Amino acid sequence: MRPKPSAGELLEIARKTLRGDLLAALPEGRRYEALMAANAIAIAGRVLERGEAPEREELASLARLMGEKDSAIPPDLFSPAEAGFAKAGPATVRERLGILYNRLCDELRAGKIVPGGSRHRAVFAHLRRTALDRLRESNPKALPDG
Amino acid sequence: MGEGAPEKLEKFLSQAADAARVRVVALEALSGGAVQDNRLLRAEIEGGAFAGKLDAVLRMDAPSRLPASHDRAAEFAILKRAHAAGVKAPEPLWLCADSAVLGRPFFVMRRIEGEAFGHRLAKDAAERGFGERLVAELGEELAKIHAIPWAAPELAFLTAPSQAPARALVAEYRDFLDDLAEPAPSVEWGLAWLERNAPPRGPLAFCHRDFRTGNYLVKDGRLAAVLDWEFAGPGDPDEDLGWFLAKCWRFGRPEREAGGIGARETFVAAYERNAGRAVDRTRLGYWEVMAHVRWAVIALQQAERHASGAEQSLELALTAHVVPELELEILDRTRET
Numbered sequence: 001m002r003p004k005p006s007a008g009e010l011l012e013i014a015r016k017t018l019r020g021d022l023l024a025a026l027p028e029g030r031r032y033e034a035l036m037a038a039n040a041i042a043i044a045g046r047v048l049e050r051g052e053a054p055e056r057e058e059l060a061s062l063a064r065l066m067g068e069k070d071s072a073i074p075p076d077l078f079s080p081a082e083a084g085f086a087k088a089g090p091a092t093v094r095e096r097l098g099i100l101y102n103r104l105c106d107e108l109r110a111g112k113i114v115p116g117g118s119r120h121r122a123v124f125a126h127l128r129r130t131a132l133d134r135l136r137e138s139n140p141k142a143l144p145d146g
Numbered sequence: 147m148g149e150g151a152p153e154k155l156e157k158f159l160s161q162a163a164d165a166a167r168v169r170v171v172a173l174e175a176l177s178g179g180a181v182q183d184n185r186l187l188r189a190e191i192e193g194g195a196f197a198g199k200l201d202a203v204l205r206m207d208a209p210s211r212l213p214a215s216h217d218r219a220a221e222f223a224i225l226k227r228a229h230a231a232g233v234k235a236p237e238p239l240w241l242c243a244d245s246a247v248l249g250r251p252f253f254v255m256r257r258i259e260g261e262a263f264g265h266r267l268a269k270d271a272a273e274r275g276f277g278e279r280l281v282a283e284l285g286e287e288l289a290k291i292h293a294i295p296w297a298a299p300e301l302a303f304l305t306a307p308s309q310a311p312a313r314a315l316v317a318e319y320r321d322f323l324d325d326l327a328e329p330a331p332s333v334e335w336g337l338a339w340l341e342r343n344a345p346p347r348g349p350l351a352f353c354h355r356d357f358r359t360g361n362y363l364v365k366d367g368r369l370a371a372v373l374d375w376e377f378a379g380p381g382d383p384d385e386d387l388g389w390f391l392a393k394c395w396r397f398g399r400p401e402r403e404a405g406g407i408g409a410r411e412t413f414v415a416a417y418e419r420n421a422g423r424a425v426d427r428t429r430l431g432y433w434e435v436m437a438h439v440r441w442a443v444i445a446l447q448q449a450e451r452h453a454s455g456a457e458q459s460l461e462l463a464l465t466a467h468v469v470p471e472l473e474l475e476i477l478d479r480t481r482e483t
Binding site: 036039043101102104123124128131137 | 320323328329330331332334335337338341342460461463464466467468469470471473474477478481482
């Protein structure tokens with residue numbers, strides 16, 4: 001069993017320390033860097049807390065959008081089944097996202113996704129949901145109201 | 147900077163300033179500019195036309211470079227042209243193309259006092275009430291920049307787009323995306339919209355291409371200088387207006403649509419009065435989408451400079467995390483459903 005505090009709690013106390021007395025003790029010219037470091041820690045903390053679920057959900061949504069069967073979605077990466085799955089093709093969620101997004105980008109660039117069609121609406125909905133989800137991690141203060 | 151750099155720099159400065167002797171008193175990092183490396187340079191010059199104390203900024207190529215940015219020699223030539231045209235810009239002094247002096251090419255320009263930091267300026271403008279006057283000055287200055295004659299032999303490296311400038315930019319940004327390690331579908335979505343809605347080619351102007359809050363100096367509430375000329379070149383003048391007005395450059399004051407400083411109409415009207423052309427306000431929205439797409443592409447390039455190991459930097463690394471906000475803005479402005 002890993003010791004407490006958890007990774008997330010360590011990041012949080014590191015961020016608080018940096019933003020507290022340490023920041024005040026720094027010369028004016030170096031404070032911006034400390035604030036950037038604190039921000040980087042905060043982003044990492046939010047990503048860690050949310051884990052793999054957001055990218056898995058993104059992949060499930062994208063796979064549907066691109067007409068892929070459920071097999072496009074890898075099982076739990078840390079399960080024993082993963083070893084077998086890896087032989088079938090790209091293993092990680094990230095790699096799968098990359099492949100499917102490359103296909104989507106090709107369609108967009110070829111002008112195949114035009115206003116008025118249901119696919120245009122579906123692609124928009126997926127991209128917007130994903131952008132919102134990333135914003136929750138990268139900069140939650142910028143989330144639109146409601 | 148390597149061993150013996152101050153001595154080499156002093157030697158270079160003595161020759162460039164035609165001085166008997168130059169003593170470098172200070173050479174310190176200046177904050178700001180993830181793209182370039184700026185240093186405060188203080189020196190004492192004996193003899194020659196520049197005799198006395200020199201208060202300057204030394205601007206050096208960064209270890210890695212964005213594909214769309216000029217190198218220091220080109221930026222120096224542009225700055226000379228802008229300064230000669232009477233635009234408020236730092237006076238360029240000397241160019242050193244020889245990497246042997248400081249490890250990378252650099253140029254020296256006279257330092258101008260003032261505040262450039264976007265958040266502080268936006269706050270100051272609101273609290274001290276100089277925002278409207280300042281954005282009017284900025285509109286006027288942008289009109290002057292657009293009138294800079296760029297068809298000159300020393301600016302022969304500038305190339306005008308052969309097609310509609312908006313279409314040329316769409317093609318350029320697609321090329322940039324192709325060089326990235328991972329796809330950027332929301333940016334591609336924006337580019338498809340920009341292609342479908344591209345305005346036709348009109349008269350070209352000399353565009354600054356990074357004219358926004360954060361890239362100009364303000365002293366006592368007045369515009370002191372326009373900085374960062376590394377992206378300048380001929381293009382559609384509305385591109386600069388859209389870049390300045392875009393929501394991504396308002397530094398926490400989204401209701402002040404002109405750079406987080408003042409009102410949109412104050413800026414555009416001041417530009418019009420001095421540019422001698424009417425601005426189609428409905429078209430500015432197009433260029434604001436272009437601005438978000440461009441910043442997203444640059445942010446992805448910046449992040450990759452860090453991720454690829456070309457240049458490790460906290461600022462570059464964090465730039466990746468401005469992208470989701472840009473994506474959301476791009477999507478919401480191009481919905482059409």
